[in-house]
Amino acid sequence: MLRFYESNSITEKYQKYRPHYPAQLAIETLGDLKGKKLNFLLDVGCGGGEATNIFAPYFHEVLAIDPSKNQLEEAKSQNKLAHVTYKQGFAETLPCDDVSADIITAGSALHWFNRPKFYKEVDRVLKPGGRLIVFEYWSFKFIPLNMSGDVTKLSEVADKLFQNFVQLETKNNLELENIYRISSNKFMKILDEMPYSKKRRFDNISMERFWSFDEVKGFIQSVDIYDIYMKRKENELLHLSNEERKTKLLELDPSEEFVRLLKESWGCTELENSNVKMKAVFNLYGVIGKNSLYRYFQGIRVAGYRTIFVRLTDCFCTYY
Template sequence: MFRYYESKSITEKYRKYRPSYPPELAKKALRNFTEKKLEFLLDVGCGGGQAVNIFAPFFNKVVAIDPSENQLKEARNQNKFAHVEYKQGVAKNLPCEDDSVDAVTVASALHWFDRPKFYQEVERVLKPGGILIVFSYWSPKLIPICKNDDIENLTRIGSQIVHDAFSFGIRGISALEQIYSHGENKYKQIFSEIPLIKKRRYDIASKSHTWSLDDVKGFVQSIDGYETYMKNKASELSRLSEEERDAKLSELDYSEQVVHRLKETWGCVEMKSSDVKMKAIFNFFVIVGEKSE
């Protein structure tokens, strides 16, 4: 099992640079179940609690689990709901009684799970008629601001640069490439394999975020493979002096390379990264499946 997103540094970057989930995502996913509050929600792989925040108002009780104590600490610090409990747990062994849960949610994490075991656990803990809701997103569309030339072309090239960076750190690692492919393909295979009835999916566009190139760099550094890639490179260079190692790591830092390529593409090499502005648009997709009555 791969265990990313657990260090303190990547937890902080994830909180700061990843998009929040739009409230309409929860409303859309629960559209057939919002006549009254549901009793019990289990959020699996909760991270810093971003998804819990949009689903919690629809339930009387919420338990959110994650294997990372750093992520759970972040989630507890930002929690505003008295009926939400965060605790350590894993997807292959859900901490709930049989037939006890109205809904299970998974935000941007299902591709990391041992999915056959997770589906068995979902079938066990969901009440008859209960629902599994999974959702995620991929790399953003970047639209440069205050450019009078070919915005469409600049947007296409800039978006592709950050898209390529999303999976840069895992290239050549076949198991990780397979995991990443699920997100990039909007869970098309996962939709087919989910063993629940009445499956449906939605595409939801978030509101745009105003970013600078500093935000782009932070977003790249929040990607799970980035930190592991940089640590591996530091280990490979351990025989060099500290000064030589730092200089080499700076050259290998692909978050810096992304910023440089965007500056070149958008014709703003001389500008400070904080002054290069853009709109970042994330497109979310949602899958809902129901357990038979």
């Protein structure tokens, strides 16, 4: 698993500036299961608990894991649900018993996992008939409000600037480039590779936020690429004094450049950042895979027929 989003600064910005998932996401992805009180949810790569919060009401017990201690501390600080537990854990070695989870979720995290190892662990942990639900958002649209000119073209300028921002690191890093391609292609690759015969992709949910340039700047600073880029530049400038390095880093700051170039393109350079208003639209998409008895028997490791019988009894009582 690649590990980002672990510093205090990016954790704080992630919580403050990232759009939180709408309750509609849990309702639509659980589908016919949402009317039941399911036993156990495992949320993998939970971050600050954004996805955990919307899925938790449908379960008796929830375990949310993440490798980042800072993200987990943030999640614990805002947790108001007694049946939710946050702990450090990794996608490739899930801290759960065999055949224990009704649902496994991963929000804005799957592209960082070693996915073959993760899918193998999902086979071990997920009950027959259980579901793996993975999702994230992309296709950011920053639509200006109360501006003259062609709104569509102004929005396209913002989209192009964001793509340029992403390429600051991906153009020289094949691993990051492949990761971002998975996101920009809206999980089409994930749909193909997910090892389930029953699976479907969804792409019908969006989130809207009304922001100023202050929020846009904070959003840029909450993205992993920003953190990677700024740390690299800081290391390159270690030969300078603290004051010189601070000044140079401000000049190189991609969040500052993004806002400056967008204000120039939108013709509002004379306005304060807080006075430039826009609608930010985020497209949610993902893949839902359903485990089967065939996959279950492929991956199961048991000592004898008694164990199989006990586990199947539990599974059928839950789903059939």
